[in-house]
Amino acid sequence: MKLNLIPFIIAFSGSLLIGYAFYSFGSRNNLNFHYLMTILGFLFSSLTLSCTFGIDFKSSRTTTNIRTVSGIFFLIGMISLVLMKAFVESIPLVIISSGILGLIYLLIIYSINKSDQ
Numbered sequence: 053m054k055l056n057l058i059p060f061i062i063a064f065s066g067s068l069l070i071g072y073a074f075y076s077f078g079s080r081n082n083l084n085f086h087y088l089m090t091i092l093g094f095l096f097s098s099l100t101l102s103c104t105f106g107i108d109f110k111s112s113r114t115t116t117n118i119r120t121v122s123g124i125f126f127l128i129g130m131i132s133l134v135l136m137k138a139f140v141e142s143i144p145l146v147i148i149s150s151g152i153l154g155l156i157y158l159l160i161i162y163s164i165n166k167s168d169q
Contacts, residue, residue: 053107053108053109053110053165054107054108054109055106055107056105056106056107056108057106059105059106060102060105060106060107061106062105062106063098063101063102063104063105063106064098064101064102064106066097066101067094067097067098067101067102068094070093070094070097070130071090071091071093071094071097072090073093074089074090074092074093074094074133074137075087075090077137078137078138081141082141084143085141085143085146088143088146088147089133089136089137089146092133092146092150093130093133096126096129096130096133096150096153096154097126097129097130099154099157100122100123100125100126100129100157101122101126103118103119103122103161104119104122104123104126105119109165110168111168114164114165114167114168117164118161118164118165121157121160121161121164122157122161125153125157125160128153129150129153129154129157132149132150132153133150136149
């Protein structure tokens with residue numbers, strides 16, 4: 053696993069902007085929910101975008117597979133967070149669903165990296 057510094061910094065900066073977007077948009081009736089969505093938006097996007105752009109793995113095939121899975125999970129995660137921000141204000145529901153999605157993502161990435169395909 054090799055970290056590409058400039059693409060990683062760009063992915064991290066994009067994640068900061070996504071976190072700020074979650075902070076800026078939406079109602080602030082429930083501040084705890086508002087801050088939670090900001091943090092989750094940043095964490096999920098930084099995890100997936102850093103694997104999409106900023107990290108190379110041993111083989112090019114593994115790197116391609118992980119980048120593809122990371123891009124798909126980035127889109128799924130952002131769509132689910134935007135929908136939850138718009139329609140749900142249950143903190144436990146957001147934490148559980150985002151946690152399950154993140155754990156499934158990490159499990160798939162670990163499996164791809166472990167198989168060296």
